Amino acid sequence: MFEQFQSQVLITTPTTLDLQELFLRDQTKLQAFPLEYQNYLALKQLPGFEATEFIPFGIPHNNPLVGFSWNTPEERAALQKFADFARSEPMQALAQQQGFVETGYLQQAAGPPVPSGEVLLAAQSTWKLQKDSGRTVYMTLVIDTSGSMEGEPLTAVQEGLQVAAQQINAGNYVGIVTFDDAPVQRLSLAPFDQQQHQRFLATVDQLQANGGTAMYDGIMVGLAELLERQQQDPNGRYYLLLLTDGEANRGFDFDSVKEIMAYSDVRFYPIAYGEVNEQELAAIASLRESTVQTGSPENVRELFQNLFQINL
DSSP states (O other): OHHHHHTTOOOOOSSHHHHHHHHHHOTTTOSOOOOOHHHHHHHTTSTTOTTOOOOOOSOOOOOOOOOOTTOOHHHHHHHHHHHHHHHSHHHHHHHHHTTOSSOGGGOOSOOOOOOOHHHHHHHHHHHHHHTTTTOOEEEEEEEEOSGGGTTHHHHHHHHHHHHHGGGSOTTOEEEEEEESSSEEEEEEEEEOSHHHHHHHHHHHHTOOOOSOOOHHHHHHHHHHHHHHHHHHOTTSEEEEEEEESSOOOSSOOHHHHHHHHHTSOOEEEEEEOSSOOHHHHHHHHTTTTOOOEEOOTTTHHHHHHHHHHHHO
16 A cells, blocks of 8 residues: 555655645646645635635644743743743634644544654664665765865765665665766666775765856756666656755856757756756756755754655
8 A cells, every 4th residue: 555655656855845745736747746735825815726625634733832941931931931932812813814823624533543753663663674666766965066065065075965864775776976177977877785885975075066067967967867767767756856055157147058959858957056947946946846955054954864764
């Protein structure tokens, strides 16, 4: 049953808001997707979405306030003040209006039992191992190593990739391409076993920042190897993760390669990692069912972990 269901899932994303963005972009791609009730109320206000239906499923989120034994008296007082504020009459009315208070669709006489943490972890592990329904995943990471990445930006990317590598399922293929003035294939696609894991860590550790931003040249090098694998395994899942902190100023531009990218059957995951042309990255994401992720040295580790957990 699980495998039959999973084989029909078009895409998984880190958040339901990503799915909502895909739905807003093209309603023919997603006929149904999970969404919080309060987001559903906002969605119905948009022109053309008035007839969207909400079907209750699962357990409503109650988002409790939580304190810990190590909280200082000042922190406990602040938590109590926020609780009093949230329970005030105006805030309760606003919460109900925006779908944060159980009403309408959320009123259920009895819901399913809440599973323990151990059960949730076991379910997540089962999903992680079986989510691709026997199909091999191929992902090339195309990483900006131009001069503007020097220092904290590149260091954070390196640390994030080294930690996130633990989320990669054995047997999936992972490769690395970098670009500055020109693209360089740093790690060829290969099954992620212990040896490839060590190669991956060593490759990431040796990255250095210098030069310009030949972004589309880097994409073409990464895409070429994915397309070669696609000829050998047409049933695989193919992804290209792009991280850049600037606009392309060397080599190809978007218009010269967009048709190749569009017809490649590869899903692109652009990460805007600083002052970038987000409109252009959004155009890359829209070639397939994807969205632009916003990265920074502070959140890039979590971003990589989420993307690897979901796709690899």
